Amino acid sequence: MSSALFGALIIAVGAAASLTGIVVVVLGLVGHRPNWWRESRGLVWIMFAMALLAIVWMERALINRDFTIEFVAHNGSHQTSAIFNVATLWSALEGSILLWSFILTGYVAAVVVKFRDKRDDPMMAWVLLTLFVVCAFFFLLMVGPANPFRSFDPPPGFDGPGPNPLLQAHILMAFHPPILYLGYVGFTVPFAFAIGALVTGRVGEGWLLATRRWTVIAWGLLTLGIVLGAWWSYETLGWGGYWAWDAVENASILPWLTGTAFIHSVMVQERRGMLRVWNLSLVIATFSLTILGTFITRSGVIESVHAFSESGIGPALLGFFAAIVIVSLGLIAWRGDQLRSPGRIDSPLSREGAFLANNVVFAAFAFVVLLGTVFPLIVEAANDDRISVGNPYFDRMTMPIGFVLLFLMAVAPVLPWRKASSGVLADRLIWPAWIGAGAMVVSLLVGARGWAPTLAFGLGGFAGGAALRQVVLATRRQGLRGLVGRTNGGMIVHFGVVLIAVAFAASNAYVRQDTFLLEEGQTASFSGHEFTYEGVDFREYPNRVERRVAIRIDDTQVYEPGTAFYPFVGRSFGIASVRSTALQDIALRVESFPVDDDGLATGEVVIRVTVQPLIAWLWVGGGIMALGTLLAVVPGNRRNPIMPVGAPLPETATPDGRVEELV
Amino acid sequence: MSGDGTPESTPLRAAWIVVPVAVVMVLFIALLATRDTGDAGFASFSLEGQVAPAIVGTTIDDQPFDLDDFRGRFVVLNFFQTTCIPCVQEHPELVSFQNDYAPSGFATVVSVAFDDRPSNLRDFFDRFGGDWPVLASDTGSIIVDYGVPLVPESIVIAPNGEVIKKLRGGIGQNDLEFVIAEWQEANA
Numbered sequence: 001m002s003s004a005l006f007g008a009l010i011i012a013v014g015a016a017a018s019l020t021g022i023v024v025v026v027l028g029l030v031g032h033r034p035n036w037w038r039e040s041r042g043l044v045w046i047m048f049a050m051a052l053l054a055i056v057w058m059e060r061a062l063i064n065r066d067f068t069i070e071f072v073a074h075n076g077s078h079q080t081s082a083i084f085n086v087a088t089l090w091s092a093l094e095g096s097i098l099l100w101s102f103i104l105t106g107y108v109a110a111v112v113v114k115f116r117d118k119r120d121d122p123m124m125a126w127v128l129l130t131l132f133v134v135c136a137f138f139f140l141l142m143v144g145p146a147n148p149f150r151s152f153d154p155p156p157g158f159d160g161p162g163p164n165p166l167l168q169a170h171i172l173m174a175f176h177p178p179i180l181y182l183g184y185v186g187f188t189v190p191f192a193f194a195i196g197a198l199v200t201g202r203v204g205e206g207w208l209l210a211t212r213r214w215t216v217i218a219w220g221l222l223t224l225g226i227v228l229g230a231w232w233s234y235e236t237l238g239w240g241g242y243w244a245w246d247a248v249e250n251a252s253i254l255p256w257l258t259g260t261a262f263i264h265s266v267m268v269q270e271r272r273g274m275l276r277v278w279n280l281s282l283v284i285a286t287f288s289l290t291i292l293g294t295f296i297t298r299s300g301v302i303e304s305v306h307a308f309s310e311s312g313i314g315p316a317l318l319g320f321f322a323a324i325v326i327v328s329l330g331l332i333a334w335r336g337d338q339l340r341s342p343g344r345i346d347s348p349l350s351r352e353g354a355f356l357a358n359n360v361v362f363a364a365f366a367f368v369v370l371l372g373t374v375f376p377l378i379v380e381a382a383n384d385d386r387i388s389v390g391n392p393y394f395d396r397m398t399m400p401i402g403f404v405l406l407f408l409m410a411v412a413p414v415l416p417w418r419k420a421s422s423g424v425l426a427d428r429l430i431w432p433a434w435i436g437a438g439a440m441v442v443s444l445l446v447g448a449r450g451w452a453p454t455l456a457f458g459l460g461g462f463a464g465g466a467a468l469r470q471v472v473l474a475t476r477r478q479g480l481r482g483l484v485g486r487t488n489g490g491m492i493v494h495f496g497v498v499l500i501a502v503a504f505a506a507s508n509a510y511v512r513q514d515t516f517l518l519e520e521g522q523t524a525s526f527s528g529h530e531f532t533y534e535g536v537d538f539r540e541y542p543n544r545v546e547r548r549v550a551i552r553i554d555d556t557q558v559y560e561p562g563t564a565f566y567p568f569v570g571r572s573f574g575i576a577s578v579r580s581t582a583l584q585d586i587a588l589r590v591e592s593f594p595v596d597d598d599g600l601a602t603g604e605v606v607i608r609v610t611v612q613p614l615i616a617w618l619w620v621g622g623g624i625m626a627l628g629t630l631l632a633v634v635p636g637n638r639r640n641p642i643m644p645v646g647a648p649l650p651e652t653a654t655p656d657g658r659v660e661e662l663v
Numbered sequence: 664m665s666g667d668g669t670p671e672s673t674p675l676r677a678a679w680i681v682v683p684v685a686v687v688m689v690l691f692i693a694l695l696a697t698r699d700t701g702d703a704g705f706a707s708f709s710l711e712g713q714v715a716p717a718i719v720g721t722t723i724d725d726q727p728f729d730l731d732d733f734r735g736r737f738v739v740l741n742f743f744q745t746t747c748i749p750c751v752q753e754h755p756e757l758v759s760f761q762n763d764y765a766p767s768g769f770a771t772v773v774s775v776a777f778d779d780r781p782s783n784l785r786d787f788f789d790r791f792g793g794d795w796p797v798l799a800s801d802t803g804s805i806i807v808d809y810g811v812p813l814v815p816e817s818i819v820i821a822p823n824g825e826v827i828k829k830l831r832g833g834i835g836q837n838d839l840e841f842v843i844a845e846w847q848e849a850n851a
Binding site for chain 2: 277295315318321322325329332333335336337340374377378380381592594
């Protein structure tokens with residue numbers, strides 16, 4: 001049997017298992033036979049085993065350069081280094097879908113294990129049914145339009161082109177896509193529980209809380225994936241950019257925004273039993289946005305720098321998105337009134353009021369991004385014009401939103417539930433306010449100019465101060481336990497956000513950039529630094545020729561930006577080089593090598609220098625957000641909440657009690 | 664999906680929120696479903712056999728340019744960048760093609776620069792030769808119209824204004840001659 005055929009067989013078995021799972025669960029539900037859906041977990045394990053086997057089979061083919069598989073012939077190469085051979089799996093569509101399916105079946109298996117005590121519950125039947133449907137969709141994609149195991153008949157001596165050179169350029173590419181997918185796919189679990197809760201009408205029973213931890217983990221991984229993607233583009237492109245509001249970047253930020261709104265507003269439901277339908281909608285929106293984002297990425301409807309990922313699976317993804325929307329909206333229309341809680345928010349000046357404001361702002365943020373992303377399509381449909389919505393739109397629209405979010409991040413953590421008196425508020429906000437004012441003064445003293453970045457630093461200090469206050473109070477009471485749990489972990493996440501916000505404001509407001517034509521030995525001065533061109537060096541690798549330029553910065557270290565020519569691809573790509581310090585990054589990039597009349601190199605080089613402050617704190621902030629997420633999922637001292645949260649209200653005891661049973 | 668009603672619960676039937684959301688979603692999905700897919704991608708090039716999209720502009724020598732003025736001869740629309748090595752490598756082939764076919768009015772090269780400054784471009788042509796229209800400003804819309812994701816790419820346009828073929832990567836004079844001969848044979 002050829003290896004392509006064996007691979008296709010694995011996928012076919014996985015697809016059959018998922019389809020059988022759908023039938024078994026449906027028959028079990030129709031006939032009220034819990035043992036039917038209980039036993040469907042065997043099918044989950046078959047799906048998981050097949051997806052794992054398919055991954056192993058594909059990696060084996062990539063590592064052995066088994067060109068009888070078309071995917072390997074198109075994306076693999078003898079010239080690719082070992083680590084990128086493994087990463088080649090997610091450098092093209094079919095492998096990405098395979099990775100997605102593997103992660104998905106892994107999550108489904110984890111659900112089966114985690115909720116094994118609940119397996120007779122009809123709610124679990126609906127959860128499993130939803131998960132089987134999503135799995136079946138991805139397995140069928142691999143049977144049909146995104147088949148990773150198409151066979152290929154390689155001519156003698158055949159060698160593939162290797163993965164897209166841009167993706168081989170940096171080690172971060174080995175981590176960014178899998179982590180992003182872990183986040184994306186993780187939202188399938190809360191979505192399945194949302195559908196289960198809507199169908200069974202049992203929304204008050206803490207299912208949301210049961211999956212809260214899953215959502216938080218998925219959210220943390222998505223956050224990390226997005227930050228790694230930004231870091232990758234910064235390190236690879238070398239023009240100081242890390243976020244360009246590109247359609248594909250927007251596709252990853254959209255579910256992040258709705259997911260962020262959800263993990264805040266779910267706390268209102270937990271505490272006060274309110275916002276149930278809204279929370280369901282947010283979970284559903286988050287999952288549908290992951291599918292919509294994949295559609296935008298893969299169908300090519302929108303012009304994007306990520307064009308390498310285009311393919312013919314667009315119609316299938318759009319159909320799936322439509323089905324999710326129809327089913328979800330239908331269920332909400334059917335059950336919405338029944339699920340609504342009678343509770344009302346007593347005062348806007350309360351924790352729940354702040355969460356509500358947070359949700360409105362995040363929803364507005366998501367709407368702004370979605371509108372900017374699809375606006376070119378709307379215009380094209382209306383009058384056949386091609387336009388592109390650029391950074392100015394996104395910058396202008398998102399800046400005020402960012403300020404409001406920073407302000408809320410400062411005020412909300414100190415607000416008590418139900419109602420705050422102004423005295424309490426003033427008392428709790430005094431130190432954060434001083435820290436914010438101090439941050440503003442310090443930033444002005446070190447040379448910050450312009451109202452927007454200064455305001456961002458002030459609000460950043462304010463929000464950071466509020467987070468610090470919480471963590472200090474908690475650790476003073478509880479020692480190291482004051483660092484874990486939802487509230488404290490959440491405050492550490494807030495620290496990360498503040499760092500990113502400050503670094504974002506500073507690096508965008510105070511970027512300095514220029515290009516220089518240098519002869520060998522010549523030095524250029526720019527922004528307080530000296531750049532000496534010390535020579536050029538050719539390096540030959542199996543798959544590329546690099547032309548590296550030695551630039552000495554400030555008579556100390558040498559940095560080597562350059563270009564890499566990939567003969568197989570027939571294109572050359574820039575190699576950036578970045579000097580990163582805590583306060584300032586210097587990114588170097590070669591713009592061109594001038595040549596004389598005969599086409600010979602003149603020995604000169606044109607380099608572009610980009611100097612930006614505080615860039616490194618973007619990545620540190622991302623790391624702290626991931627760390628905070630991890631601390632937040634460690635069970636904290638929930639029975640005895642510390643002061644800023646306030647004592648639990650009597651009416652919340654019941655849902656809280658049920659949570660403890662479920663989790 | 665971000666606009667599903669308001670978070671605050673009011674005594675309002677869920678359907679009143681769901682119906683408008685559903686209408687918006689139906690329109691949105693219909694919009695996505697009816698868009699051309701992949702026309703900027705590697706997979707398909709939808710322009711072949713169609714009339715070339717109009718190009719009106721100014722060359723780097725400040726001459727007015729209109730693609731329609733070139734009806735009656737073959738046009739090789741070359742998308743390039745001065746810093747791209749394959750572009751530099753193919754340039755002598757374009758010069759040779761131009762020398763062979765432009766004087767008789769049979770064909771001409773037109774270059775569209777990707778993201779380059781006019782001064783760089785003038786240097787480039789001073790050094791490597793080549794005397795044909797070069798478009799540098801506002802080339803973004805041309806690049807989108809012709810669906811060019813990366814350079815170099817050359818698009819061969821027939822005397823009747825029809826797009827014959829898109830050639831990706833660096834090309835040789837013989838590639839262009841082959842494409843032109845094939846078209847002449849088919850349309851003889």
